[in-house]
Amino acid sequence: MNVVNPATGETVETYETDDEADVVTALDHAESTFESWRKRPQRDREELLVSAAEILRERQSEYAELITREMGKPITQAESEIEKCAWVCEHYAEYASTYLEDEYHPSPAGTEVKTSYEPLGPIFAVMPWNFPFWQVFRFAAPNLVAGNVGLLKHASSVPGCALAIEEVFRDAGFPENAFQTLLVSSDLVEDVIDDDRVKATTLTGSGPAGSAVAAASGERIKKSVLELGGSDPFVVLDDADLETTIEKGVRARNQNSGQSCIAAKRFIVHDDVYDEFVSGLVEGAASLTVGDPTDPETDVGPQASAELLAELHDQVERSVAAGATVETGGEPLDRDGAFYPPTVLTDVPDDSPAARDELFGPVAAVFRVDDESEAMARANDTRFGLGGSVWTTDRERGERLAHEIEAGCVYVNRVVGSDPRVPFGGVGVSGFGRELSEAGIKEFVNRKTIWVQ
Structure with a gap:
């Protein structure tokens, strides 16, 4: 993958892509990591998100410069993007336990009935270049803290950002394969969705890309969330x-x-x-x-x-x-x-x-x-x-x-934004499902009813 600085037109970096064997290995790692990660205490996962937020702030200038170099965002806005990623990590570190708390229901005397929110497994995310850190973190923070593991196929123009995000989670103390970046072309997306180890998909991007991911996921009876274009x-x-x-x-x-x-x-x-x-x-x-x-x-x-x-x-x-x-x-x-x-x-x-x-x-x-x-x-x-x-x-x-x-x-009387405290998503050809807040963390969990007689 060649990174072209859009401000100069010059190629500034080249990255070697992953092949099909690399993808299989990543899926193996995701499956095995999930089995242990899902059992980690909720508070442990929340504390690791706090560590991720700290790393983002420590490396804010470095990561902002990377965003600017790869996709041209003005540097002050890139710095704000990194700060927002730290915010979403801190939000879910504080509220995940509340969002995922068991919900009890009316039931006959002597019984206990509740809904428990349990992780699904490896979640595959296809993400765009325009907010190369934020749009990944608003997927990753809630899903990792819920006990899922993540696989990222980022836009081919921002591979450095994709690898840096993987680095944040690894350096924060998450298991090495809890969040993995796949530097692959779009040609391999359907193969990843087709793999039984992948339990759900999410995409932020164009309508055609969303349609393709939704169709592939639906054919395999896999949950998907789409955030697409807007006017x-x-x-x-x-x-x-x-x-x-x-x-x-x-x-x-x-x-x-x-x-x-x-x-x-x-x-x-x-x-x-x-x-x-x-x-x-x-x-x-x-x-x-x-x-x-x-x-x-x-x-x-x-x-x-x-x-x-x-x-x-x-x-x-x-x-x-x-x-x-x-x-x-x-x-x-x-x-x-x-x-x-x-x-x-x-x-x-x-x-x-x-x-x-x-x-x-x-x-x-x-x-x-x-x-x-x-x-x-x-x-x-x-x-x-x-x-x-x-x-x-x-x-x-x-x-x-x-x-x-x-x-x-x-x-x-306010500019539209995506905020960790409120659900975000569209209707019509702008997509379906929600990200952020309680709604976002519950998109990729098993809402399990447990009845104890």
Whole structure:
């Protein structure tokens, strides 16, 4: 696997891939490790997660630089990603026992009936490049502390991150094979799913990849969780606090250089505040610093590869050809690296890519609506259903409309995020199942009913 720095276009590292024999060996190790790991006291597993959090903080700069080198994330955002991984480890270290506590049920006199939450075994995770540490840790922390073991097939562009994550768990004191990285191509994914030792699968990534993993898992009667793409609505009502809403809107679209499933992508704005909001959004987007991701002053780094930049620009060009107006940005920067500027599109036609597809980069599509009814219709005019947000000074109005948006999570007056304390996941083509919180740790356990007469 060749690692290409997207800020320079240069190959910076090469990794030798695993072959089929390596995969078989890893599965053997996973199966044998699970038999002992599942018997470890819950508190022992929790203490090891605390150790993992400590290692992440000790090596925050090292791992942040690795993220930036492999996929181009601005360095301050990469540092925040490592901190968030430490947080999710600490969260499950504190709450796993509560989440997995036996649940007792009404039963006849003299009997005891309960549900016990027991681990399944080796869980296979297929993960993407855009949050190369966080999206792995939000899978790994709850599953390891629940007594499962993990096998990771990471994106081929971030093999260094994949191996570093394995290193964190090993150095924290987890059994050597409790969490293993497989440096394999996508061609071997179905073979891993097909193996009887793998008990469940999870994927964060594109719709086609999710469909393939779900189909392979379903054919083998294996549980799967999918977190796929999104085209999140950012609904701005006529009574919104525009100064705050514009500031948050600029961040919601351009964080991680726009490469986030839960980024705000479709800005749906009430006519009464449309002109002022668009003016502020354009000004804010144009003021962001695009450049060297290792510079702490950089707001927007490169797209993760030249190929991804080309795909994004093609979507913009086709949207403009269909009738959209470019208010700022809209052309790749004339410099080395895969740099695309923050872009704002207005007058976006309903049948254009900016309205129908997921634009995975710093491109905001803005739509004008006359009232909240039209805003809700526009918000739900998508096959995606990951997240959304509503911006209003009337909290009751915001909550009422949050119930109308068809998505896995809706935030009122806050940018959509994934937080260890609350369930995260989507509906429709954005996937199924939940990660994080109590719901996430219970996705891959045997909910065993035990009746004692």
